Amino acid sequence: MGGFFGCASKKACNKELFYGTDYLSHLGTKRGGLASVDKTDFYRSIHNLENAYFRSKFEPDIDNLAGNMGIGIISDTDSQPIIIHSHLGKFAVVTVGKISNLDELAQEAFSQNIHFAETSQGEINPTELVAILIGQKGSFAEGILNAQTKIKGSCSMLVLTDSGIYAARDRLGRTPIVIGKRENAYAVSSESSAFSNLGFEVEHYIGPNEIILITPEGFEQVQPPGEAMQICSFLWVYYGYPVSSYEGINTEQVRYNCGAALAKRETEKADFVAGIPDSGIGHAIGFANESHLPYMRPYVKYTPTWPRSFMPQNQGMRDLVARMKLLPVKEIIQGKRILFCDDSVVRGTQLKDNTQILYEYGAKEVHMRIACPCLIYPCEFLNFSTSQSTLDLAGRKAIYEIEGTEDTDLTDYAMDGSEKHSAMLGRIIDRLMLTSIRYQKLEHLIEAIGLPKNRLCTHCWDGSGYF
Incomplete structure (x- = not known):
């Protein structure tokens, strides 16, 4: 998915930029980047994060990021930030989202004799495309609006200039942006969790299609928010860090x-409730509090030498690493009816492995409760579940077996x-070797979030949503 952070301070901002971006590491898996600006020039650092933490890669670069304004990115896709020389002046840009009409916009650029650098493993770099769209107009504000208008899918961005940082949320607000304030400094972030330990307090949630200019002295609205919003529900279910709030929630x-x-819908008997570490823990605590069943940990996550399940390039090795990270507690598992909560089931491969381990350690029953509805539509608007084919989704695979x-x-x-929903669940239960499975009803998820549908x-569950 990706996440970005920016800071405009009356003093040097390199440390805030470093730590603020690091706090977004849970949002991306591939690359990180930082850029800053002082009175004379722009400075940039980009590193691959597929086999190391952000902190270890960027710590040697902190002192080289001069200036009192900067932006940082954790990216799941292209190398960022991009630094551009243009008629508007020199600027740096980072983006989060998915440009669904990337090829169409690229062809439009080619027709105007505009070319792209090879900066994204042989593919057109979507952030470079955004920079080109910005440069087509006579001001940064007009250029950013041009990009927001032309892009289908979603694209939120930070644009660093020598006079301030432009923060622009995608046209339908699928990805969030929040502004923080402290004495002598302002920050902007994909997640409010990046603010707490840096002393920033939430000052403003940027609305859909809104553009804000941030300087060390404050921030001003360049473009008001639009009326329509389609913020990704999965932020609350899985992506977001527990400390973070979106739209004040x-x-x-x-x-x-x-x-x-x-x-409240439970009909099965269980001895205790557990959460698949880490993303299922909050859901399991809520279940335990409501049901008055004890919350226990039959699995404990081991992270010192297994920091990321996506480190290996081979999918089989990634699945093995994911299994190695979870250590079962036999004394808690043996002879018990266990009810697990998790955020979602995408492919189901890891869940099947986890279930097999539970039975090997003597579990009597394994019930799975999923905090969102069954994923049956691939995401069209963000870089979630896009690496799998449709039939890799557990729900769609079950439907294919039926139809x-x-x-x-x-x-x-x-x-x-x-x-048909019950038949689909039956296939999933058989494949994953579960005693039972139940997904959240969509109306209950919407009620849990607290925003109107x-x-x-909610596209990945019911196929709704629009560009």
């Missing part, structure tokens, strides 16, 4: 609400309680 509290909603074709109406399968993107 705390992530951890929503996860408690999700678990409680699942507990014998990928070309089928998914409406009834998405409807909790329908015959028309303000949320």
Whole structure:
């Protein structure tokens, strides 16, 4: 998915930039980058993060990032920041999102005799495309609006100039941006969790299509927010760090609400509740609090030598690393009926491995409760679940086994309680070797978040949403 951080301070901002960006490491897996500006020039550092932490890669670069304004990025895709020389002046840009009409916009640029540098493993770098769209107009504000208007999918950005940082949220607000304030400095971030230990307090949640200019003295609205919003619901379910709030709604509290909603529908008997570490823990606590079942840890996560399950390039090795990170506690598992909570099931491969281990250690029953509905539509708007084919989604694979074709109406399968939905669950239970599985109802997830459905993107569950 990716996340960015920026800081404008009356003093040097390199340390705030370093730590603020580091606090977003949970949002991306591939690359990180920092850029700063002083009165004379721009400074930049980019590193690959696939086999190391952000901190270890960028710590040697901190002192080289001169200036009192800067931006940083954790990216799941291209190398960023991009630094551009243009008629608007020199600027740096970072982006988060997914440009669905990238090829169309690139062809439009080619027709105007504009070329792209090879900066993204042979592919067109989407951040460079955004920079080109900005440069087509007579001011930064007009250029950013040009990019927001032309891009389909989603694209939020920070644009660093020698006079300030422009923060622009994507047109439908699928990804969040928040502004923080402390004495003599302002910050902007994808997540409010980056603020706490740096002394910043939340000052403003940027709205959909809104553009804000941030300087060391303050911030001003360049463009007001639009009325329509489709913020990604999965931020609260999984992506967001528990400390973070979006639209003023705390992530951890929503996860408690999700678990409680699942507990209110529960019909099975269990000895205790557990969460798949780490993303299922908040949901499991909410379930335990509502059901009054004890919360226990049959799995403990071991991270000192397994920092990232995506380190190996081979999928089989990644699955092995994911299994190695979870250590079972036999004395808690043996002879017990265990009810697990997790944020979601994407492919189901790791969940199947975890279930097998539980039975090997003597579990009597394994019930799985998922905090969101079944994922059956690939994400069209963000870089989530895009690396898998449609049939890699556990729900779609089950539907294919039932229908014998990928070309089928998914409406009834998405409807909790329908015959087709129950048949899909039966296939998933058999494949993952579970005693039972239950997904959150969509209306209960929406209620747990606390925003109207028309303000949320729920496409991956019900196929709704628009560009």
